Amino acid sequence: MNSWIITGGAGCGKSSVTELLAHHLLKNKDLVFSADRSAQELLDDPAIQEELLRSFGPSALTQQDGRRLADRGWLRAEVFSNPEKRRMLEQILHPGVLRALELMRESRFNAGANVFLAEVPLHYEIGGTVSADLIIVVAASPEVQKRRLMERRGLDESIIEQMLRAQWPIAAKVERADVVIWNDGDRNALEAQVLTLARQYWQA
Structure with a gap:
C-alpha cells in the first residue's frame, strides 16, 4: 500500500487537493485521514479539555447549550501569538493525532487498500515523523x-x-517535496495538476 502525505501552508488549498485525490483514487473522501479533523475531535474529548484547563486556565473552555467546549478562537489567538503556548497545545494534541493516523493507516492496509491519503498540514513542522x-x-x-x-x-x-510565521516557509517545504502542486490559479488549473498526478499513479 502506498502512503501519500498532503501538506503545505495555510490557505494553499491542501484540503481541495486532498478532496480531488480522494475522488480520483478512492471514490470516497471519508477514507482520507485529516490531521485537522482529528485535532478538532480531540478538542471535544473531556480528557483533552481537562489538559487544556490545567495548561491554559479556564479561558480555554467555554459553555454552549450546556456543553463544555474548547474555545477555539481564544486558543488560536493565544498560541499564534506565543510560541511557548503553541508548543504546549501541540504537546497536548499531536500524540493523539498521530495515533489516529496510524490506526487509520493500519485499517486501510488491512482492508487491502492500494493507497492511503493523509492530509497533515504540519508534516515538516513536527519533524516529518509520519512515514510516507x-x-x-x-x-x-x-x-x-x-x-x-x-x-x-x-x-x-x-x-x-x-x-x-509559525509555519515553515513555503519555499522550504517545496525544496523537500516529492511532488509540488502550485495553487495560485483557478479550480480548473488545480484539477489539471491533480489529475496528472492521479494518472501517473494509475500507470505506475
Missing part, C-alpha cells in the same frame, strides 16, 4: 494565502501573519 512513500506539497504565494484566509475563514490580517 510520497510527500505532496501544495503551495501558493503569500498574497494568495492571505487573501484566501481572509475570505474563506474570516481571519484578520494580524492573526494571519502570526499563523504564517
Whole structure:
C-alpha cells in the first residue's frame, strides 16, 4: 500500500487537493485521514479539555447549550501569538493525532487498500515523523494565502501573519517535496495538476 502525505501552508488549498485525490483514487473522501479533523475531535474529548484547563486556565473552555467546549478562537489567538503556548497545545494534541493516523493507516492496509491519503498540514513542522512513500506539497504565494484566509475563514490580517510565521516557509517545504502542486490559479488549473498526478499513479 502506498502512503501519500498532503501538506503545505495555510490557505494553499491542501484540503481541495486532498478532496480531488480522494475522488480520483478512492471514490470516497471519508477514507482520507485529516490531521485537522482529528485535532478538532480531540478538542471535544473531556480528557483533552481537562489538559487544556490545567495548561491554559479556564479561558480555554467555554459553555454552549450546556456543553463544555474548547474555545477555539481564544486558543488560536493565544498560541499564534506565543510560541511557548503553541508548543504546549501541540504537546497536548499531536500524540493523539498521530495515533489516529496510524490506526487509520493500519485499517486501510488491512482492508487491502492500494493507497492511503493523509492530509497533515504540519508534516515538516513536527519533524516529518509520519512515514510516507510520497510527500505532496501544495503551495501558493503569500498574497494568495492571505487573501484566501481572509475570505474563506474570516481571519484578520494580524492573526494571519502570526499563523504564517509559525509555519515553515513555503519555499522550504517545496525544496523537500516529492511532488509540488502550485495553487495560485483557478479550480480548473488545480484539477489539471491533480489529475496528472492521479494518472501517473494509475500507470505506475
